[in-house]
């Protein structure tokens with residue numbers, strides 16, 4: 337994958353994992369690239385922010401929750417037509433509040449043990465994240 341001369345968009349994605357082995361997906365709202373696709377919550381890291389700070393801000397804005405900690409899972413790169421994206425993926429097990437679609441997005445709790453999510457389509461880069469998560473918890 338060659339991204340020479342293309343700016344890299346740094347993104348923080350947070351997999352919320354609950355105590356019954358479910359994780360959260362959200363559907364991208366209208367007006368964004370890939371509207372209607374399902375993704376792990378998160379967004380672009382702003383200048384000067386750490387991955388955790390970006391996650392804390394994005395999950396507050398998108399889901400109305402306050403995350404307490406996160407564990408780094410993996411870093412993935414994906415070359416989309418609209419952007420070359422580097423995704424810093426974390427697992428979050430501790431938060432306060434109940435996730436809601438604060439930006440009008442639909443949410444779905446998915447069973448990690450299921451063969452595939454009950455919703456589709458997923459953003460292409462979401463698949464390898466879920467594989468890494470299954471490997472971590474296997």
Ligand SMILES: Nc1nc2c([nH]c(=O)n2[C@H]2C[C@H](O)[C@@H](COP(=O)(O)OP(=O)(O)OP(=O)(O)O)O2)c(=O)[nH]1
Nearest residue numbers: 347349375376377378379380414419421459461462
């Ligand atoms: N949040 C998230 N983004 C993903 C995933 N997979 C994936 O390729 N991406 C890409 C899509 C976008 O190009 C980028 C995230 O940007 P975004 O548009 O959601 O970020 P944002 O909320 O900060 O956007 P905005 O303020 O510019 O509207 O990362 C994923 O699972 N979750």
